[in-house]
Amino acid sequence: MALWGGRFAQSPAEAVFALSRSVHFDWRLAPYDLRSSLAHLAVLQSSGLLEKSVAEPIRGALKELTSEIAQGTFAPIETDEDVHSALERGLTEKLGAIGGSLRAGRSRNDQVATDLRLYAIDHMIEVAQQVIALQESLIAKAKEYSDAPAPGFTHLQHAQPVLFGHEIAKHVQGFSRDLERIENWLDRAQISPLGSGALAGSSLPLSPETTAKELGFIASAANSIDAVSDRDFVAEALFILSMIGIHLSRIGEEWCIWATTEFGWAKVSDAYSTGSSIMPQKKNPDMAELARGKAGRLVGNLTGVLTMLKGLPFAYNRDLQEDKEPLFDSIDTVLLVLPAVTGMIATTDFDREKMALAAPLGFSLATEIADYLVRAKVPFAHAHEAAGKCVALCESTGRQLHQLTDQEFSSIHPELKGNVRDVLTVHGALESRTTIGGTSPASFKNQMKEVSEKTSTFSKEFTNKAKAFSEMMGA
Numbered sequence: 001m002a003l004w005g006g007r008f009a010q011s012p013a014e015a016v017f018a019l020s021r022s023v024h025f026d027w028r029l030a031p032y033d034l035r036s037s038l039a040h041l042a043v044l045q046s047s048g049l050l051e052k053s054v055a056e057p058i059r060g061a062l063k064e065l066t067s068e069i070a071q072g073t074f075a076p077i078e079t080d081e082d083v084h085s086a087l088e089r090g091l092t093e094k095l096g097a098i099g100g101s102l103r104a105g106r107s108r109n110d111q112v113a114t115d116l117r118l119y120a121i122d123h124m125i126e127v128a129q130q131v132i133a134l135q136e137s138l139i140a141k142a143k144e145y146s147d148a149p150a151p152g153f154t155h156l157q158h159a160q161p162v163l164f165g166h167e168i169a170k171h172v173q174g175f176s177r178d179l180e181r182i183e184n185w186l187d188r189a190q191i192s193p194l195g196s197g198a199l200a201g202s203s204l205p206l207s208p209e210t211t212a213k214e215l216g217f218i219a220s221a222a223n224s225i226d227a228v229s230d231r232d233f234v235a236e237a238l239f240i241l242s243m244i245g246i247h248l249s250r251i252g253e254e255w256c257i258w259a260t261t262e263f264g265w266a267k268v269s270d271a272y273s274t275g276s277s278i279m280p281q282k283k284n285p286d287m288a289e290l291a292r293g294k295a296g297r298l299v300g301n302l303t304g305v306l307t308m309l310k311g312l313p314f315a316y317n318r319d320l321q322e323d324k325e326p327l328f329d330s331i332d333t334v335l336l337v338l339p340a341v342t343g344m345i346a347t348t349d350f351d352r353e354k355m356a357l358a359a360p361l362g363f364s365l366a367t368e369i370a371d372y373l374v375r376a377k378v379p380f381a382h383a384h385e386a387a388g389k390c391v392a393l394c395e396s397t398g399r400q401l402h403q404l405t406d407q408e409f410s411s412i413h414p415e416l417k418g419n420v421r422d423v424l425t426v427h428g429a430l431e432s433r434t435t436i437g438g439t440s441p442a443s444f445k446n447q448m449k450e451v452s453e454k455t456s457t458f459s460k461e462f463t464n465k466a467k468a469f470s471e472m473m474g475a
């Protein structure tokens, strides 16, 4: 059912309707549209614009529609243009002409912006909860490997030994930043456009502050033109979702590398692996690959929305209808990937022995020689040079650093004594990295304590937010 038409002599051409139609994707806004309609109805009634005898049946019909949609007994039909027109059809089918009463003081422009904010808030809270579950599995895995030495890399080359738990735990940090981004995003997303009408506000005695509060927003919008045109909250959400996706992709890449025969560190569980249709021996880390691959579409969705917004005139333009599919897709994608990666991490075992044997390879203890000389007051440039010469000598004679003789050490630098071998162990190298955030067992323990506390704070906070939101929706 069209929500307009009075001034038109012809109905839209088929191609026009086909291009305009959004109900096949915006239908998922229905519960939020109904909830904001209840808030709008309350204001129309309390300001005396709707008699109780009209308001009550509308309220009843809105509630009926809410449960019919949940049960799937009310759904859009071919002729519905968007979620708003489908729901107004539902109201008029139940109530006749008074079903159209809610259009007073409200336009689809402020309505759709309100609905989309509510949808985004609800789902970003869900994303946050899934991110927290992922953090919990990372923390558990990191603790499991809190005493396992492994090579640490730069440029994908052995750099310095690290605790493997430290290697796993680094991922928690990026997701904490993502959670902070969601918290911070909520401050701006929780601004209600309702009451802005088409663009200029309303001449009717509405109360945007009241509807804002009822819908759990922090405040109502300060400028009605901005309110119906602003999609910063969509672009920002897409950025956050992209960042989460990029963090997931880096985990995916790591898992793929660690699961190779050449590395042989990760034993990804069968439940999180897939086979090959032709090569019976294959066990592929497809979850890790999809985690890596999905980041591309997330960035694509962000780019699409930013490009759509660039240079867009104010106030509402139909271009803005293009905000929804990318947002929905990014939310769906992230909510698909997060539990799979969480499960993959929780069920992967790592080969401690292989990692420990690899830890000192590639002369990854050379920095220990330089640091040893620095402690003997040798300027770092000379210390670095001397350590490099030790590596070169080892390379040309096929030995490891600790296998150089006392005489070879002292001929490379007089301050290099035989006791340098004391620091040429993985254990010593790990123990010595005691700076905050370093890889020593002591620093790692503190890190784990802090990160566990932070994650449990996030968990409480987002559980409360989810509860408050669902109470608001159920009210």
Ligand code: ARG
Binding pocket: 022, 026, 082, 108, 109, 112, 316, 318, 320, 321
């Ligand atoms: N389906 C539209 C959208 O998603 C709703 C708003 C339509 N407003 C309008 N003035 N045509 O943006």
